[in-house]
Amino acid sequence: MKAYQAGLAKFEANNTQVLGISVDSIPTLQHWAQELGVAFPLLSDFVNRKVATEYGVFNPERGFATRATFVVDKEGRIQHIEEGQTAIDPSAADTACSRLEHK
Amino acid sequence: MKISSRMFAGSCLLAMSLSSAAAATHLKVGDMAPDFTLPSTTGKPIHLADYRGKKNVVLAFFVLAFTGG
Numbered sequence: 001m002k003a004y005q006a007g008l009a010k011f012e013a014n015n016t017q018v019l020g021i022s023v024d025s026i027p028t029l030q031h032w033a034q035e036l037g038v039a040f041p042l043l044s045d046f047v048n049r050k051v052a053t054e055y056g057v058f059n060p061e062r063g064f065a066t067r068a069t070f071v072v073d074k075e076g077r078i079q080h081i082e083e084g085q086t087a088i089d090p091s092a093a094d095t096a097c098s099r100l101e102h103k
Numbered sequence: 104m105k106i107s108s109r110m111f112a113g114s115c116l117l118a119m120s121l122s123s124a125a126a127a128t129h130l131k132v133g134d135m136a137p138d139f140t141l142p143s144t145t146g147k148p149i150h151l152a153d154y155r156g157k158k159n160v161v162l163a164f165f166v167l168a169f170t171g172g
Contacts, residue, residue, distance in 0.1 A: 001163065001165055004161075004163055011161060014159065015158050015159060016158060016159040016160065016161055017154055017158045017159070017160045017161070018160075018161045018163065019143075019149065019160060019161065019162055019163065020163045020165055021141070021162060021163065021164050021165070022164070022165050022166065022167060022168060023167070024167060024168040026142055026143075026144065028168045028169075029144050029168055030144050031168070032168035032169055033144050035169075041143040041144055041145045041149055042143065042144045042168075043141040043142070043143045043144075043149055044141060044142050044143070045141055050139070051137070051139045051141060052164060054137040054139070055128060055130060055137060055162070055164065056127070056128030056129045056130055057128055057164045064166055064167055065164045065165070065166060066164070066166065067164065067165060067166055068128060068164045069161060069162065069163050069164070070130070070136060070161075070162040070164075071159065071160070071161055071162075072136040072151070072154075072159065072160040072161075072162065073159055074154070074155065074156055074157065074158065074159060075155070075156075076135055076136055076138075076151070076152065076155050077133060077134070077135055077136065078130055078131070078132055078133065078134050078135070078136050079132060079159075080132065081128065081130065081131070081132060083127060083128060087163070087164075090161075090163075093161050093163075097159050097161065100159050101159065
């Protein structure tokens with residue numbers, strides 16, 4: 001999430017909202033956001049892991065989501081998917097957003 | 104004994120990372136993003152469809168707070 005915060009201005013320049021999602025509770029997320037200085041919203045999928053499940057990133061054996069990034073365009077369509085360790089680096093998502101905004 | 108338990112832990116970690124790689128999303132580029140409303144750190148719930156027609160959205164799923172990435 002640190003890397004996303006560092007790249008936040010770029011995303012905003014491309015008319016893009018960044019949302020972080022995990023299965024943590026809101027108090028945990030608030031504490032962490034403060035510690036990291038994250039300015040974008042963090043969302044809590046704590047209650048039933050429904051969103052992580054619907055996006056196919058919930059790992060029931062481990063009880064939490066895997067690292068994944070989805071870029072959604074203004075029509076609500078998925079334009080870019082990254083899973084695993086590479087999703088930590090926001091540059092590919094940033095390129096996808098830039099492409100969407102300048103097409 | 105110490106080494107072998109370490110090796111065992113190592114192979115467990117490897118197995119975990121392999122199994123998480125196998126748990127890939129069923130969603131594809133071009134699919135509609137499943138809509139949701141979730142509580143957020145802004146104090147207000149966030150509804151994905153509210154950005155429709157206004158902004159692109161990056162959904163960054165992360166494993167747990169207080170972890171890297």
